[in-house]
Amino acid sequence: MSNSKNKVVEPPREVTIAVMGATGVGKSSFINMASQSNLKEGRSLHSCTQDVQIANQFELDGITVTIIDTPGFDDTSRSDSDILKLIAAHLEASYKSGYILSGIIYMHRISDPRMTGINVRNFSMFLKLCGDSTLKNVIICTTMWDTVSPEEGADRELELETDFFKPVLDMQGHLVRHSPRTSSTAQDIIRRIIKNQPGVLQIQKELVDDNLGIDETTAGTELNKELLEQAAKHREEMRKVEEDRERAIKENNKMMEDILTKERQKLKDEAERKEREVAEMKEDYIAQKNSVETKLRELEEKARADQARVEADYQRKMENLMVELGKANMSKTEEEVKKLKEEIAELKKKQGQKKGKCVIQ
Numbered sequence: 446m447s448n449s450k451n452k453v454v455e456p457p458r459e460v461t462i463a464v465m466g467a468t469g470v471g472k473s474s475f476i477n478m479a480s481q482s483n484l485k486e487g488r489s490l491h492s493c494t495q496d497v498q499i500a501n502q503f504e505l506d507g508i509t510v511t512i513i514d515t516p517g518f519d520d521t522s523r524s525d526s527d528i529l530k531l532i533a534a535h536l537e538a539s540y541k542s543g544y545i546l547s548g549i550i551y552m553h554r555i556s557d558p559r560m561t562g563i564n565v566r567n568f569s570m571f572l573k574l575c576g577d578s579t580l581k582n583v584i585i586c587t588t589m590w591d592t593v594s595p596e597e598g599a600d601r602e603l604e605l606e607t608d609f610f611k612p613v614l615d616m617q618g619h620l621v622r623h624s625p626r627t628s629s630t631a632q633d634i635i636r637r638i639i640k641n642q643p644g645v646l647q648i649q650k651e652l653v654d655d656n657l658g659i660d661e662t663t664a665g666t667e668l669n670k671e672l673l674e675q676a677a678k679h680r681e682e683m684r685k686v687e688e689d690r691e692r693a694i695k696e697n698n699k700m701m702e703d704i705l706t707k708e709r710q711k712l713k714d715e716a717e718r719k720e721r722e723v724a725e726m727k728e729d730y731i732a733q734k735n736s737v738e739t740k741l742r743e744l745e746e747k748a749r750a751d752q753a754r755v756e757a758d759y760q761r762k763m764e765n766l767m768v769e770l771g772k773a774n775m776s777k778t779e780e781e782v783k784k785l786k787e788e789i790a791e792l793k794k795k796q797g798q799k800k801g802k803c804v805i806q
């Protein structure tokens with residue numbers, strides 16, 4: 446006899462997974478390998494993925510998988526707050542539409558000899574987006590194993606396990622290798638996620654359930670704190686530069702005065718830019734969210750129209766085949782009737798596979 450305590454919770458039939466990590470770690474190429482998609486991959490030092498993008502849905506062990514690709518927080522062309530607003534707006538919209546992530550893959554290059562400021566910033570932002578309760582659904586996936594010796598890679602992996610990525614591993618998250626770099630290894634990594642119980646990320650809870658502004662979320666508060674600290678540092682440097690500039694004026698050193706005037710302006714602009722980012726974060730986020738929601742609505746409408754077209758096409762083809770079959774019973778050979786029946790069965794099968802495929806995240 447079964448009771449509710451022993452009841453097995455069925456894994457979902459459709460899962461959504463997000464992939465995050467610094468620029469150039471191999472997020473898009475991993476997703477392409479897992480899902481046979483064609484997301485653009487980077488060729489240079491500049492950030493490649495500029496927007497949140499969704500890979501082709503694919504079937505894995507009977508489960509429909511959707512993977513979301515994201516830009517890294519160290520984007521070479523946009524600020525960290527722009528990236529936070531972009532990712533948060535998508536996460537908020539997908540949660541509102543009822544999609545809960547079954548897992549998050551955080552990618553890291555095993556070839557990075559040490560943890561740079563960029564790596565630290567990216568990972569710390571990632572932890573603040575997730576919150577402790579979803580870390581059990583996190584997989585840290587290391588890439589670029591073909592560019593290091595096995596010993597070097599294993600040493601770094603051990604160091605990462607016991608130090609940098611410990612907060613995730615302590616909460617039952619996992620550390621895996623994308624090695625060898627094949628579709629089948631990528632899909633094995635996805636397999637580890639599809640049986641998870643989906644979990645709402647901290648940023649989604651804060652924005653949707655608690656109705657907080659982006660600047661009040663854990664990630665937003667932390668980012669604003671960092672930006673204000675950086676702005677204060679620039680202003681402090683500005684004061685020092687100003688003292689030197691006044692000295693140069695007194696000494697009639699025109700060349701030094703010009704250099705210091707330019708330096709002072711640079712620091713002022715930088716401080717103001719960061720202060721502006723903080724001041725405008727909330728308003729900018731609302732605009733970003735509206736734009737993402739509009740885009741998603743348009744995609745949803747397009748998907749519905751496509752679905753309706755497919756249905757209409759199916760009905761038309763089916764009607765034609767049925768008319769043919771009606772005639773065939775009188776005038777066609779047994780072989781021709783058999784062929785028509787096979788065509789009808791094939792059409793029905795195709796239609797069944799197409800149903801439920803136009804999911805919008």
Ligand SMILES: Nc1nc2c(ncn2[C@@H]2O[C@H](COP(=O)(O)OP(=O)(O)OP(=O)(O)O)[C@@H](O)[C@H]2O)c(=O)[nH]1
Pocket residue numbers: 466467468469470471472473474475485486487488491492493494495515516517588589590591592626
């Ligand atoms: N040798 C090697 N190259 C890799 C590996 N993974 C990715 N690459 C290459 O690294 C480059 C960057 O990969 P992307 O998948 O575009 O990286 P990304 O994380 O999506 O980068 P952004 O979109 O800029 O955030 C591409 O040329 C990939 O082919 C790997 O394991 N080994």
Ligand SMILES: [Mg+2]
Pocket residue numbers: 472473474485486487493494514
């Ligand atoms: Mg990319």
